[in-house]
Amino acid sequence: MDEFKTVIGLEVHAELDTKSKIYCGCTTEFGGEENTHVCPICSGMPGVLPMLNRKVVEYCVRAGLALNCAINPYSRQDRKHYFYPDLPKAFQTSQFDQPLCLKGYVDIVADGQPKRIGITRIHIEEDAGKLIHEVGQTRVDYNRCGVPLIEIVTEPDFENSAQVHAFLEALREILLYTEVSNCKMEEGSLRCDVNLSIHRVGEPFGTRTEMKNLNSFSAAVAAVQYEAQRQRRVLSAGGKITQDTLRWDDAAGNNYVMRSKEDADEYFYFPEPDIMPMVLSDGYIDRIRQTLPELPAHRRERYVSQMGLPLYDAQLLTVSKFISDFFDQTVAAGAQPKSVSNFIMGDIMRLLNERGWAAEKLPISAQSMAELLSLIEKGAISNSMGSKVIEIMFDEAKSPTDIVQERGMAQVSDAGAIREMCRQVIAENPKIVDDYKGGKVKAITALVGQVMKMSRGKANPSMVNQLLEELLN
Template sequence: MKYEAVIGLEVHAELLTESKIFCGCSTKFGSEPNTQVCPVCLGLPGTLPVLNKKVVEYAVRAGLALNCTIANFSKMDRKNYFYPDLPKAYQISQYDLPLCSNGYLEIEIDGQTKKIGIKRIHIEEDAGKLLHENTDGSLVDYNRAGVPLIEIVSEPDISTPEEAYQYLTKLKSILEYTEVSDCKMQEGSLRVDTNVSIRPVGSKELGTKIELKNLNSFKAVQKALEYEIKRQIKVLEESGTIIQETRRWNESKGITEPMRTKEEAHDYRYFPEPDLVPIVVTEEWKEEIRQSLPEMPHHKRERFISEYGLPEYDAKIITSSKKMADFFEKCVAEYYSPKTVSNWLMGEFSRLLNETGKEIDEVPVTPQMLVKLLKLIDNGVISGSIAKTVFEEMFGTGKEPEVIVEEKGLKQIANENELREIIKKVIDENPKSVEDYKNGKEKAMGFLVGQVMKATKGKANPQLTNQILKEELSK
């Protein structure tokens, strides 16, 4: 029998507000434990929440970018459960009246566009953090308690792990574009849960749903889903039954494992939060937020093609991340050679980002630094190939390109006499190739250039090398 998967994704994104959702504490990441805490976010007896207006605006912004219906009337609810990271023993969230619903985003699969439904987007507060380094107990840091979140729930329209990956990539790009979240998975500002069930192709009934946790990257989501779908198919083919459970992705083993199940079923006892009043988003407010929306990826892509003359392929890759697009525009503003910049971004830069798993704003290379590097090439100070070495050094250390060139003595040899001496030596040492060249074998020229480069550790000016070689060989 052939099976198909039904996949749902729940994404939590921390919003880029300055202060927390219900109090004035800072949302800055990475501070000393419990230094961004006040009576309100600590849930001291008698304290009350007051909603941060930006949180509503950011959620609506995300909703508009994801083609959602924005609720005219919305409210906050309490979700009750006990855990040490939850100071009030309830999370203020939204239950039956979320701010945004019924949206979608489009992904491209094998050149085809597919719509993935967004069921809802709601706002809520984050919990604190448990630290487990100690042996005799766990420690609680409430700096994160009260940081605003949006939860984005997809419709179960996703049917392959690849689609899930594309959905997440697109979603992240939109959230970055709208500037509502910085989407840093390693800092926990973007978190993904997924659930998956399988059913025979053509069947309308849904299979037993398995929830997957501990997904630390989009690739992990994809791999976990691939594994889990195979596992479920195997269970069914061996006439077993799939038990509803939560499974954990074990990255190192590449498998999903059952999580120790908590014996009691959750009963969150949702009810309307009496300490907060309803949220009414009027048409005027909604339009105001819509006006403030930054340029979306597809618009940006079209503009990059028309304004900078980029090929469609380049424009698509550069605009897939807002940070990359911003970097590109900053470079082009100082160095108007769009295609050169785009080649660098798609080439060396992307290669190193992929290798290190970092985001463009997490590495020390600034647009100004890249522009300086490109100018060094143009001015003949270094060659294009040396520039790659310099760039790698910039990427790793954050040093300015000219400093690296100076320190490592990478300056191009453009002195004619100096270079002619080296070339003469190369000609003397390679009589066979010289003869080949003179017999009309053009390839021999390339070999000789390579030998010159080798002798100069790549520092020879390529044009000059060609010119002098030809002169010397024709003698």
């Protein structure tokens, strides 16, 4: 049945998280009233000149290093020309034959299989403005015009939509960890175009189509599946694929031809005379390399192999760089990895969710977290008391030790006091005691519960268990 092979390459655009635009001082902030984040430079007025933002170069190099690319020691910008009202200069300042980053890769796992996806190049360029279509006219807003982008071009290494999805997830994670992009799909910070062709096994590659307007990972997956099937249908019926540019309609779940090859644009690339070339020294590249954080895949690997965490924990902990950093810092402060992980995945995630807070708003330091876990480990408070303390720490800037002390939450480990409570519970529950003595060993948990209740949660549960057994036998 599967006589066709699918060949897919991606072009991913990520908006960089700089304060100002790529060539002028206007803000990159999303939203704002139309044409209020605009100046003569980003609206392409006559005579103005671009001035390249240093952070844009730095972020692109960061992304390149994180994606295992070689950094081009000589790089420059080029003009890519086309007429469209969202492009006020009638050219996009981009990079053509000397991009900043070349030849990298990302390792992914899709359908349980590891796979390496090659990165052909990464370059910097400017975003275009926004067209607002209305009846009879189109309104033009240049707020997004000049927001810095990196374009990540992959090798045609993908075979199916699962790999595309896994790659996009991995890429998103890396861009977030390196803090070069906020990757907000809903704000268009991460978008991708798909190049796809199919061919019969053993035959040369087929004609490819380019698909645009993929604004979510699910759209990319659906679009890849749709287009692969469409091409398969056409070829199976003896038809031919034409080299078209297609536009994905996510609502309809299909695509349509935007441009056929005959009216493909000629871009007239040539070196941008107004922007001086970039010459990057090894020292500069090394300095950026040194600021790169440990990437999520590596962290997961370390959590599993060195810390003995289940893969599930490792995956949850690395969903956010902030949480992963918090975890690492808490462990570094002396806490047991699995206990930290349990508390993060349990109480901390729950409390953040309840409050609708982003992880970055977590009001607990790694030091306090480690202190809390050490109180539990020393037996000063119980595990369940620990949960209560965390909840208090979300609202009050106090150390766990102070909270425990102030509220008298310390665990009672005084054998005399506990023995007295145990005696009382045994005396008050003859039926349960009979059950226990009659062989229902589990009945003891009911007695433990009664003692804990009497101590208002503060009795050391293992001592309660131990003393009850002692008294009953």
